[in-house]
Amino acid sequence: xxxxEKNYEDxxxxxxxxxxxxxxxxxxxxxxxxxxxxxxDDESKKKFIKIIEEQSNRLIHLVENMLSVTKIQSxxxxxxxxxxxxxxxxxxxxxxxKNQYPSHNFELSYKQxxxxxxxxxxxxxxxxxxxxxxxxxxxxxxxxxxxxTSIENNNVILEVSNPGIPIDEKDYDKIFTKFAxxxxxxxxxxxxxxxxxxxxxxxxxxxxxxxxxxSKSFEDNSGLAEITFRVEFPVRSIEEQARxxxxx
Numbered sequence: 001x002x003x004x005e006k007n008y009e010d011x012x013x014x015x016x017x018x019x020x021x022x023x024x025x026x027x028x029x030x031x032x033x034x035x036x037x038x039x040x041d042d043e044s045k046k047k048f049i050k051i052i053e054e055q056s057n058r059l060i061h062l063v064e065n066m067l068s069v070t071k072i073q074s075x076x077x078x079x080x081x082x083x084x085x086x087x088x089x090x091x092x093x094x095x096x097x098k099n100q101y102p103s104h105n106f107e108l109s110y111k112q113x114x115x116x117x118x119x120x121x122x123x124x125x126x127x128x129x130x131x132x133x134x135x136x137x138x139x140x141x142x143x144x145x146x147x148x149t150s151i152e153n154n155n156v157i158l159e160v161s162n163p164g165i166p167i168d169e170k171d172y173d174k175i176f177t178k179f180a181x182x183x184x185x186x187x188x189x190x191x192x193x194x195x196x197x198x199x200x201x202x203x204x205x206x207x208x209x210x211x212x213x214x215s216k217s218f219e220d221n222s223g224l225a226e227i228t229f230r231v232e233f234p235v236r237s238i239e240e241q242a243r244x245x246x247x248x
Contacts, residue, residue, distance in 0.1 A: 016169070019062065022055040023035040051220065068126070068199045079120040079206060081244050086117065086156070090147060093128050098223035101136040105144040115150055117156050118244065123203045128158070130200045131229050135162040140224070155232040167215040176201040209233040 029048045033040065040048070045093045087110055095105045117124075134143040140161045167175065204211045208231045210214045217225040236244070 014047050019059070021058040022062070025055040026052050026059070031143075050213050061081070062176075062195075066195070068195075079123060081120055081207075081241070082117055083116040083241070084119055084121050084124060086114070086149070086158070089121070089125050090128065090149075093125060093132055094147065097132045097136055099128070100133070103142050104136045104139065104140070106132070107144060107146045109146065109148040110148045111151065113160045114151060114156060114202075115235045117233040118235060119207045119209075123207065127200050127203050128160075129230070129232065130196045134196055135160050135227075135229075138162070138164050138227075140164075151235075152232075156235060158231045158233075159228050160231075161228040163222075163224045163225055164219070164227040165223075166217050167213065167227060169215070172213050204231055204233075207233065 029052050033045065033048055037045075066235070090108060090110070094108060098106055132145060132147065139145065143163050145160065145162045148159045148161070149158075176197050178195065201211050212230050214228045214230070215225045216228070
């Protein structure tokens with residue numbers, strides 16, 4: 001068996017496992033409600049319906065990620081590049097994620113007069129949504145995610161930071177690989193496919209950006225660290241924008 005066949009089999013095996021878990025939950029709780037409706041009190045019914053909704057959303061998110069993986073690995077993937085001021089998309093995405101995680105806090109530190117970047121707007125929003133959702137998902141209860149923008153060496157920098165379990169430096173690259181999940185108490189509590197950061201890294205690099213992660217332990221004996229994802233996008237000249245437009 002060659003590497004391509006093995007990778008394909010590994011992909012199918014992992015996908016099957018990830019799909020089976022939410023489907024089993026949806027079927028099980030649906031069957032329980034159908035066969036025992038009259039025996040269940042209102043609180044139990046609400047609880048079961050909530051579980052079905054959560055697992056349905058998980059399934060939708062998983063399928064969307066699978067489709068994204070297929071698209072970004074296809075040589076014919078089209079990106080539509082345009083100038084973008086990132087302030088409005090950032091504010092919109094924070095509001096959306098805040099609605100999903102109402103007990104989580106979000107702080108945006110936006111540098112005034114930040115230059116526009118030249119990216120595919122939809123893909124940029126997907127990148128930022130993945131990073132901010134990931135931050136809220138893998139943080140302790142009632143903690144804060146900080147989103148900070150800056151400009152360095154003609155690159156627009158965006159950093160998403162949150163308290164979390166420290167990441168070993170040897171795992172920095174691993175977390176951006178397909179189906180990778182770092183095993184720690186926070187990740188064990190949260191369901192995930194291990195595709196979000198793989199997709200994010202591919203999208204960033206297809207738009208000539210860079211992404212990295214850093215883990216810096218706090219000195220308060222909490223056992224936590226500040227986890228920071230850093231994304232860089234180059235500021236394009238008019239000539240560079242024209243060349244990219246011509247190649248689309």
